Amino acid sequence: MAPVEVSDLSKRFGTRVAVDHISFSAEAGEVFGLLGPNGAGKSTTVRMLCGLLLPTSGVARIAGHDVARHPVAARRRLGAVLGGERSLYWKLTGREYLLYFAALYGLRGADARRRAGDLLARFRLDDRADELVERYSTGMKQRLALARSMLADPAVLLLDEPTAGLDPVSARLLRDEVRAVAAEGRTVLLTTHYMEEADELCQRVAFVTGGRIVALDAPGALKRRLGGGAVCRVELAGWRPDLSLPGEAVAIGEGRWELRVPVSDPAAELPALVAQAAQAGAAVLRCESVEPTLEDVFVAVAGQALRA
Amino acid sequence: MSALWAGVRRSLLMKLRYPDFWFAYLAWPVIFPAAYLLTAGALAQGGHGFAGYRADIVSGTLMWMWVNVTCWSVGGALRQEQTGGTLESNWSSPAARWALLTGPALTDIGLSLAGMVLGALECTLLFGVRWAAPWPVAAAVAVASVPWVLGVGLVLAAMVFWAKDVSVMVNLVRGLFMVACGITCPLAVLPGWLQRVGGALPMTYALDAMRGGPWGTDLVRLLGFDVGLAALGALLFAGVEASVRRRGALGTY
Ligand SMILES: Nc1ncnc2c1ncn2[C@@H]1O[C@H](COP(=O)(O)OP(=O)(O)O)[C@@H](O)[C@H]1O
Ligand SMILES: [Mg+2]
Numbered sequence: 193m194a195p196v197e198v199s200d201l202s203k204r205f206g207t208r209v210a211v212d213h214i215s216f217s218a219e220a221g222e223v224f225g226l227l228g229p230n231g232a233g234k235s236t237t238v239r240m241l242c243g244l245l246l247p248t249s250g251v252a253r254i255a256g257h258d259v260a261r262h263p264v265a266a267r268r269r270l271g272a273v274l275g276g277e278r279s280l281y282w283k284l285t286g287r288e289y290l291l292y293f294a295a296l297y298g299l300r301g302a303d304a305r306r307r308a309g310d311l312l313a314r315f316r317l318d319d320r321a322d323e324l325v326e327r328y329s330t331g332m333k334q335r336l337a338l339a340r341s342m343l344a345d346p347a348v349l350l351l352d353e354p355t356a357g358l359d360p361v362s363a364r365l366l367r368d369e370v371r372a373v374a375a376e377g378r379t380v381l382l383t384t385h386y387m388e389e390a391d392e393l394c395q396r397v398a399f400v401t402g403g404r405i406v407a408l409d410a411p412g413a414l415k416r417r418l419g420g421g422a423v424c425r426v427e428l429a430g431w432r433p434d435l436s437l438p439g440e441a442v443a444i445g446e447g448r449w450e451l452r453v454p455v456s457d458p459a460a461e462l463p464a465l466v467a468q469a470a471q472a473g474a475a476v477l478r479c480e481s482v483e484p485t486l487e488d489v490f491v492a493v494a495g496q497a498l499r500a
Numbered sequence: 501m502s503a504l505w506a507g508v509r510r511s512l513l514m515k516l517r518y519p520d521f522w523f524a525y526l527a528w529p530v531i532f533p534a535a536y537l538l539t540a541g542a543l544a545q546g547g548h549g550f551a552g553y554r555a556d557i558v559s560g561t562l563m564w565m566w567v568n569v570t571c572w573s574v575g576g577a578l579r580q581e582q583t584g585g586t587l588e589s590n591w592s593s594p595a596a597r598w599a600l601l602t603g604p605a606l607t608d609i610g611l612s613l614a615g616m617v618l619g620a621l622e623c624t625l626l627f628g629v630r631w632a633a634p635w636p637v638a639a640a641v642a643v644a645s646v647p648w649v650l651g652v653g654l655v656l657a658a659m660v661f662w663a664k665d666v667s668v669m670v671n672l673v674r675g676l677f678m679v680a681c682g683i684t685c686p687l688a689v690l691p692g693w694l695q696r697v698g699g700a701l702p703m704t705y706a707l708d709a710m711r712g713g714p715w716g717t718d719l720v721r722l723l724g725f726d727v728g729l730a731a732l733g734a735l736l737f738a739g740v741e742a743s744v745r746r747r748g749a750l751g752t753y
Binding site: 203205236239242243244245246264265267268270272273274275278279280281293295296297298337340344 | 584585586588589590591592593594595600742745746747748
């Protein structure tokens with residue numbers, strides 16, 4: 193049985209369906225990504241996996257334990273980072289923070305101190321370990337949260353938007369840490385709305401939108417779905433749905449759209465596309481053909497951009 | 501000038517939308533003077549003597565201050581963690597919920613209890629207050645008061661999850677303890693209906709024992725309140741926790 197098993201999981205808040213019958217599993221050593229725009233239902237899924245939320249229907253299992261029925265057993269095998277730096281106590285030092293949570297995970301005395309010390313060193317916090325968290329940078333806070341989630345030596349790590357708010361360098365460093373954690377044989381489930389992150393980090397990615405998984409595969413395989421060719425991007429002013437141009441149009445600014453069309457032969461099809469757009473009465477501001485990104489696939493599959 | 505009026509208008513609109521504004525506006529101005537009126541009534545009746553009343557007033561005030569702080573200790577800590585964002589990381593650990601709840605509250609309860617003991621010592625030294633109850637009785641009353649205070653705290657904490665803003669309930673509890681338990685006067689001075697309310701509140705018996713009342717029966721009553729209120733609090737909280745996990749009210753929703 194896979195360390196994370198989600199089957200037919202749903203969550204309704206009143207009449208709003210936040211998660212709509214999703215199923216997936218994540219293997220040991222895998223970084224599994226839930227990729228989708230804000231409001232897609234990613235955090236709700238993670239909260240159900242932590243036992244913080246009860247599902248309306250369906251089952252979530254952590255290391256074989258049904259989270260809703262045996263939350264304590266599931267939580268023992270689980271580390272979670274929700275809400276990033278907000279999940280820290282700013283008036284504690286990094287070490288005090290870890291020792292507090294070590295106690296919540298049943299670690300005591302010398303064991304707890306050793307574990308906290310190891311994690312502080314591993315996440316490059318040891319030289320600032322006895323400073324108040326409020327003096328840490330956002331990157332350090334995020335690493336401290338990650339260190340906390342590793343206290344119980346968990347089989348499964350749940351990271352909700354782990355790099356949100358980080359500068360590019362800190363985000364890359366954090367991604368390296370996440371990769372290393374998975375390389376130890378842990379299962380990492382992370383949510384993100386950064387497609388580069390999902391592409392770079394995840395062995396498999398589930399596209400989530402409107403509470404449903406609309407595609408699930410390895411990033412490379414997802415990209416190959418677009419036909420292996422390229423994507424033409426044509427920036428337009430004056431696009432309207434009734435122009436009946438091919439591909440998906442994504443609003444990218446005031447009165448500007450980007451038309452994204454997967455093609456197999458860009459040299460022939462890009463000029464034709466530009467001509468077609470001009471003929472339809474849209475002004476072409478810029479055009480290019482690029483390797484398809486995960487976001488292109490997302491747009492093609494979900495009919496919606498990630499950062500809407 | 502228009503900015504001044506805009507500021508007045510905005511703050512008025514916002515204040516009116518906080519329920520505890522109405523409580524502060526309508527209830528406290530009655531509750532506070534009432535406490536002093538009752539004191540005046542008690543003094544006018546004489547009977548107990550000046551020295552006796554001094555001790556009564558100090559013990560009543562200190563006890564009320566303690567309850568005032570601690571009845572909100574559980575809920576306040578919970579609310580703070582909820583809005584601060586640390587609640588979910590605590591609750592996604594395997595630790596027992598009741599431990600996560602009462603741990604931080606015990607700090608508050610203990611700290612403020614120590615503060616009240618200090619206050620009592622200072623009143624003894626500075627004003628020469630002489631206490632009716634011997635110190636072992638006072639200590640027993642203090643210890644026996646921790647569970648019921650915690651119980652009241654749990655009840656109020658459970659309400660945090662029903663209605664985010666429970667300040668009205670908290671103030672109601674504080675006001676009730678202020679006027680009904682005779683913090684600055686003997687219970688006998690209260691109008692009959694208030695005496696009955698006071699009879700249903702544990703602090704009344706704590707004060708009675710402190711003031712040289714029959715401490716044996718008072719302590720037994722306190723223990724009854726301990727069991728009852730702690731159980732009620734724990735029960736309510738367990739029920740609310742389940743509903744919270746359904747509604748997802750742990751975060752900021
Ligand atoms: N506790 C809650 N009560 C009501 N609605 C909620 C609650 N939590 C989330 N939602 C709603 O469920 C949907 C999914 O939210 P969420 O899982 O946070 O999305 P994501 O993490 O993908 O941005 C959103 O429409 C959100 O407003
Ligand atoms: Mg989210």
